[in-house]
Amino acid sequence: MKHISFKLAFMAVVLAFAGTTFTACEDDIEITNGTTNPWENVDGQFGAVRSAAGAKMGATLTTKNGESATGHVYFELSKVAEQDTKVTFKIDADALTAYNAANGTNYTAYEGATLSNNGEVTIPAGKRISDYIDVNIPAGKSGNAVAITATADNGVTISSNNSTYIYQVKSVTYPQHNKAIKNLCYIEVNNENPLNAGEYTLSNGEPFFDIVSIFAANINLDSDGKPYIYCNEQVTYVLHNADKIIRPLQEKGIKVHLSILGNHDDAGMRSLSEEGAKLLDPSGNLEAGIPLCPPEGDAGTGMVATNSVTRKTGNVSAGTSVFAMIVLEKELKKVYDEIDLVTTPSGDLVGMVHCNNCTSDLNAWVNLFKEFAQNFGVEDVDMDQLYGTLYNKALEGDKDCGGLLAYNYFSGEHITGFEEGRPLFVRKPDSNFNLANFMRVHLYTALGALKTGLDILMKEEDVKVDKMLGHGGLFKTEGVGQKIMAAAVNAPVSVMKTAGEGGAWGMAILAAYMLDKAEDEMLDTYLSDKVFAGEEGTTIAPDEKDVEGFDEFIKQYQKGLALERVAIDVM
Numbered sequence: 001m002k003h004i005s006f007k008l009a010f011m012a013v014v015l016a017f018a019g020t021t022f023t024a025c026e027d028d029i030e031i032t033n034g035t036t037n038p039w040e041n042v043d044g045q046f047g048a049v050r051s052a053a054g055a056k057m058g059a060t061l062t063t064k065n066g067e068s069a070t071g072h073v074y075f076e077l078s079k080v081a082e083q084d085t086k087v088t089f090k091i092d093a094d095a096l097t098a099y100n101a102a103n104g105t106n107y108t109a110y111e112g113a114t115l116s117n118n119g120e121v122t123i124p125a126g127k128r129i130s131d132y133i134d135v136n137i138p139a140g141k142s143g144n145a146v147a148i149t150a151t152a153d154n155g156v157t158i159s160s161n162n163s164t165y166i167y168q169v170k171s172v173t174y175p176q177h178n179k180a181i182k183n184l185c186y187i188e189v190n191n192e193n194p195l196n197a198g199e200y201t202l203s204n205g206e207p208f209f210d211i212v213s214i215f216a217a218n219i220n221l222d223s224d225g226k227p228y229i230y231c232n233e234q235v236t237y238v239l240h241n242a243d244k245i246i247r248p249l250q251e252k253g254i255k256v257h258l259s260i261l262g263n264h265d266d267a268g269m270r271s272l273s274e275e276g277a278k279l280l281d282p283s284g285n286l287e288a289g290i291p292l293c294p295p296e297g298d299a300g301t302g303m304v305a306t307n308s309v310t311r312k313t314g315n316v317s318a319g320t321s322v323f324a325m326i327v328l329e330k331e332l333k334k335v336y337d338e339i340d341l342v343t344t345p346s347g348d349l350v351g352m353v354h355c356n357n358c359t360s361d362l363n364a365w366v367n368l369f370k371e372f373a374q375n376f377g378v379e380d381v382d383m384d385q386l387y388g389t390l391y392n393k394a395l396e397g398d399k400d401c402g403g404l405l406a407y408n409y410f411s412g413e414h415i416t417g418f419e420e421g422r423p424l425f426v427r428k429p430d431s432n433f434n435l436a437n438f439m440r441v442h443l444y445t446a447l448g449a450l451k452t453g454l455d456i457l458m459k460e461e462d463v464k465v466d467k468m469l470g471h472g473g474l475f476k477t478e479g480v481g482q483k484i485m486a487a488a489v490n491a492p493v494s495v496m497k498t499a500g501e502g503g504a505w506g507m508a509i510l511a512a513y514m515l516d517k518a519e520d521e522m523l524d525t526y527l528s529d530k531v532f533a534g535e536e537g538t539t540i541a542p543d544e545k546d547v548e549g550f551d552e553f554i555k556q557y558q559k560g561l562a563l564e565r566v567a568i569d570v571m
Contacts, residue, residue, distance in 0.1 A: 048162030089119035096147035110143035175253035301506025306469030318474035353453030397440035399549025402432030487546035
């Protein structure tokens with residue numbers, strides 16, 4: 001398992017998290033069975049009722065906060081089945097009574113428990129263990145135990161010591177917190193105790209962290225190339241000692257997740273299944289068994305498409321929205337709401353600024369010019385030519401946009417503190433109002449919120465950037481988007497030929513890496529040596545006057561946010 005230590009770093013999230021939530025728990029309890037030999041002799045075919053909680057005779061199912069719980073039983077044969085063997089499980093109150101009499105216990109049957117698939121499962125010929133049957137435990141019922149028995153056909157013998165599995169049922173209530181923003185803490189359990197996360201509290205006494213994710217189990221491949229979940233000894237220890245390590249967090253109202261990661265091999269993304277092939281292509285032309293590279297979002301593909309995975313490099317994706325990522329040399333001094341912390345594929349820390357708005361308002365103005373041209377009788381407007389003409393015109397404008405001001409807020413922008421937006425263009429009577437400045441201000445404002453966030457990294461945290469690599473629609477017109485971006489970040493900006501299709505190109509590279517990488521070849525080496533070696537592109541260094549002009553614009557941009565607020569309040 002690749003170790004990435006976050007040292008109790010956290011991030012606020014409002015999305016669904018990968019991992020397994022401990023909503024229903026199976027804990028071992030001591031129940032004597034009177035024998036150490038489950039099969040009694042070596043002849044014939046014998047069977048036993050087992051639980052996924054382990055080979056011991058019993059486990060505890062816990063209903064929490066009025067939510068149901070689920071156990072999992074299966075049937076195990078002493079040797080592989082010579083023919084299909086049908087097994088029927090049932091919830092057996094008489095078996096529970098018999099168990100009490102034999103063991104001196106006083107369990108009472110829990111009401112309302114049910115079995116999935118009517119308790120029926122078939123062990124195929126050549127197999128020894130059945131699929132799981134779910135034991136569904138509704139909350140709020142009386143009783144404290146469920147007895148599960150099973151019968152099997154084809155002459156399978158089930159001894160009295162192996163015919164029954166007992167679940168103890170508990171009901172607990174944990175505190176629940178309804179904060180608008182949820183805080184997630186990843187705990188690398190090789191180095192840290194998860195209980196530490198429960199020591200951070202808010203002023204009202206509630207836990208600071210809402211979710212603790214145990215980092216991490218891995219998806220590995222066995223010798224037959226089949227994936228399985230692997231837990232190292234530290235993760236295993238935490239899971240086996242849930243009462244001491246996990247339950248105290250849950251008792252404070254903290255959810256506990258288990259992160260499950262790939263392990264730098266094909267596990268978890270190995271091959272397309274028959275079901276997956278049919279889902280993607282009902283025609284049947286897509287065959288099962290082909291290598292499958294799972295899709296990535298713009299962040300991951302952007303880093304790959306621009307080869308920006310080494311420290312002091314960054315990339316910016318500018319389209320409908322815009323984000324920039326810079327690979328950091330060191331951890332940040334403090335937490336910023338405007339900065340997301342992610343990692344490169346190689347595990348290096350990345351500071352990320354993401355903004356909701358970029359080119360939507362710019363595109364709206366270009367479409368207005370298209371409509372203008374059509375009204376002059378130009379029916380077939382070449383949009384690439386139109387964009388190119390207007391974008392290049394912007395380079396003729398004043399460095400500070402001649403006193404013009406614009407906001408591209410089609411939606412809210414958290415970087416500047418707006419929950420909704422109003423596209424806005426403002427000028428003073430004495431502003432230098434012409435086409436060049438009009439286009440330049442809309443290119444500037446497309447990066448206005450982004451620069452606000454990047455200035456935190458560069459000016460407050462003194463983050464150094466040797467170069468930025470651009471991709472996305474803003475960079476399709478050669479040279480223009482680069483020059484504006486170089487002025488915004490005061491660093492060289494490079495663009496490859498694939499700049500306009502960064503997401504698709506990055507995804508294709510990841511697929512190629514999965515197929516073509518040499519043994520132990522890391523992604524950064526693969527990119528540098530095999531993908532981008534000799535790759536043609538252009539680099540534009542920042543112009544000092546452009547940098548000064550963008551800084552002047554940003555000063556007015558910050559002052560003018562009050563105008564954006566008024567526009568939202570009155571419109």
